[in-house]
Amino acid sequence: MEEKAKQTFYVTTPIYYVNDVPHIGHAYTTIIADAMARYQRLKGNKVFFLTGTDEHGQKIEKSAAEKGLSPQELADRVVVRFKDLWQKLNISYDYFIRTTEKFHEQGVQKIFKILLDKGDIYKGSYQGWYCISEENFLSEDIPLEAEGYKICPDCGRKAVLLEEESYFFRLSAYQQALLDFYQSHPRFVRPPGRMNEVISFVRQGLKDLSITRTSVKWGIPVPGDPKHTIYVWFDALHNYVTAIGYDWNPEHFATFWPADVHLIGKDILRFHAIFWPAFLMAAGFELPATVFSHGWWLKDEAKMSKSKGNVLDPYFILNKVGADALRYFLLREIPIGQDGNFSHQGFVHRINSDLANDLGNLVQRTLTMAVNYFDGLLPAVTEEYEIDLELTRQFDETKNKVYDLYNDYALNRALEEIWFFLNAVNKYLADNEPWKLAGQAEKRDRLARVLYQALCSIRGASYLLYPVMPETAEKIWNLLGEERKPSTIMTSQLNFYDFQPVNKISRAKAIFPRIDLAEFTGDTNKSIEQTQPAIKMETKESKMEYITYEEFKKMDLRVAKVIAAERVEGTKKLLKLQIDLGTEQRQIIAGVAETYSPEDLLNKEFIIIANLQPAVIRGIESQGMLLAAEVDGLAIIPFFDRDIPPGTKVK
Ligand SMILES: [Zn+2]
Incomplete structure (x- = not known):
């Protein structure tokens, strides 16, 4: 990232598989990307935020058939659900790619052809365990049974050893190049534990990768040999280059490639940290700066999965508490690389204590005092005590820390720092007791000063919150009589004392009403x-x-x-x-x-x-x-x- 020193920022989510409906895991990844994108826009960078759907492959063919739909119909239906959820969560993506789009298919075919001509793709024969009932090869990770055969994990039937013609990517040729690259880019994979996993996997030796199938019809045909379709992973990974203009808008492509960060779940680490950079090296592309692998959300300590039936429906939570509370909870609770545990109790506690109490109460109390004591219009402030300057200094320190943390994708730490500051503001009010000053006519100036300091703090803190809680930040600025939106102020322009006492302050209702566990669930x-x-x-x-x-x-x-x-x-x-x-x-x-x-x-x-x-x-x-x-x-x-x-x- 340093070598680019650039004014652009390109962040991607994985493209989501359309045989699934959006759940909390999809929401989590996409919210992380959104907060990163919003922060980079505040910095004044030109941002491209990409998300989308992975629509090809055997599994989609199959689940469409089960529903009596064509694969395209299934994809069309599921895409609507993803887009609807992203809108409700205020996801500010720049483009939603679908791998069935023409430009993507053409781009993938073009890259395939380049690698074929170069010899990095060759035709051979693939031998693997094949399920006859489902007409597909089993994943190579599945172990042999004691009797010497494999069992299909989907239907439980015995698989047979089968050989078919297949195109291979010469992954073995890139082993050393990959290891050299990891060595010189130790932060290519984050968190560091994942980098170590990747390196030790590559050190064990890489085999060439079968990247086509003749048994799958729903996919991109191999150029010049259409009985083969391109394996869904080779197809899908290239969305990151086709979406920004590879092969159709070279200028746009050059502006944003290489990506700054690919956000992924840890289950697809190998594809992004080994196969993807190898494909890119082969085709002569620069490599992305970071592959950031996040953890899972567990439900009451168990992994959420369709088969366990414990998948959390993000709509349910959204309808109860709104987008910002969900965004806050998911980003605050854990650092990006770790697993998190979702329990209703934990969620309710977090919302009540952080949002209703620390933030909501502070805003409501301060604004109410400004309205009650000064009719919403503070006089120009004059006197200034050390305790006031101390609060201002604390804000400036917080601001710089928060910027650094956002730059480093440490979103939970950034939120933590903002909350330390909110607590300092709450303490400042408790120490200065404006409600007592209000009863003393000669303390009018002091009262104005104390409220002014608190209002500046609220304005500044909500600006810092904007990447994670955009709606709340705007709402608070609006109540403060700010005519601008936080998104129009650059990070370098934010000053504590920019709050104008002449702004007409509105009375605030509870911004985050407390929620009750029973009522919530x-x-x-x-x-x-x-x-x-x-x-x-x-x-x-x-x-x-x-x-x-x-x-x-x-x-x-x-x-x-x-x-x-x-x-x-x-x-x-x-x-x-x-x-x-x-x-x-x-x-x-x-x-x-x-x-x-x-x-x-x-x-x-x-x-x-x-x-x-x-x-x-x-x-x-x-x-x-x-x-x-x-x-x-x-x-x-x-x-x-x-x-x-x-x-x-x-x-
Ligand atoms: Zn099977």
Whole structure:
């Protein structure tokens, strides 16, 4: 980055696979990129912020077929959902690329041809384990079974060893060049732990990479040999160059390439830190400055995944607390490289203590005093005490630290520094007690000064917050009577005393109302439905709907043993049960209290659906559902006729 010393900044998110709907992980990556982009714009840099969707490949072909759609139709539908979420989260991307766009396909084919002519791509034959039912090669990471074959992870069937014609990228030829590059660019991969992982992987030796398939139809055809399609990873990675004009706008391309930072999840580190720079070297491109690998958001300490059914829906949180609170939480809670744990309790605490209290209260109190004591128009301030100058100095120090931290992508640390400062402002008010000064006519000047210092602080702190909380910063500036928006002031132009006392200050309502855990999580119909204990009997009129064995197999039924039980206060029907599942303990809320007392169930064993999406009822999380028959409105639990180890699978 130093060698560029440039006025531009190019940041990318991964392009998201359209066989998935947007979840909190997508939101996290994209929010990080957005905060980086907004900060760089404040610095006066010309920014290009790219996101988009990865639309080719076997998995998309397959999930489209399952839904009775063409792959393009599936992609079109999912893209709308991503774009809608980005709009609600105030994501300021400059372009949303779709890999089915013509210019991208042409760009990829052109690069493929260049590498082919150069000899870095050659035709050979690929041998791998192939699933006949799904018509695809298994990932090479899957281990051999003891009997000497591989099992398809998707369908559980035995795979066969198959050979097909394939084009290869000569990755082996780039091993030393990559190692040299890592050595001279130790911050190419961040955080440093990931850099070490990459280096040790490359040192073990690189094999050439099969980059085409004949079994996949939904992809970019190999130029001059259309029975092959280009493997989705080779296709997808090149979005970073095609989107900014490679092969169609050389001037724009030269302005932004190489990228400053590719943000990625750690699962795709190898593709971005090894394959991608090798492809770029082969094609003669400069290499990006940084590949920044972020961690996972865990839900109550477990990795979120579709198969576990514990994926957090960002819309649910957005509708409850708004974009800025979610943006703040995700960026504040953890440094970019680490895993974070999302719990509703943690989230609610963070919002209430940092946003409602430290920030929201400060703004509301100060503005209210300015309106009550001076009708929203402070007089010009005169006197100045050491304690005032101290606050000003603290702001200047904070500002410089925060800029450095933003420059280094340490977003959580930047927010931490802003909060240290907000606490200092709160302390300044407590020490100077403007509410007492207000009662003394001779202290009028002093009162104005104290409020002026606090208002300057609020203006400055909300400017520093702007990259992470753009809506809030604008709202606060607006309340301060600022006619400009924070985004129009460059970082180098921000001064503490720029706040004009003649601005007409408005009375502020609570900027971030406190949220209540129960209210926040417990009132959707969906959650309540999921905690219904009884599986409804088929009525005579209802048609029997068959499910396939595959669908049944998706249910993870387990034997659970009750280790603690109590009533949920204020309810007639609900029991809170702590259960032992052999490998873990969980809590479930069951609507069986009209049939069983807590004592009845202690040490009893029954069947639960272990992979049901967790639900929250009455503010309490329920991680699973027990099976029961419903007879005259009473839930009757089927028990076993002997003791069984907890966690045993039921089929
Ligand atoms: Zn299979």
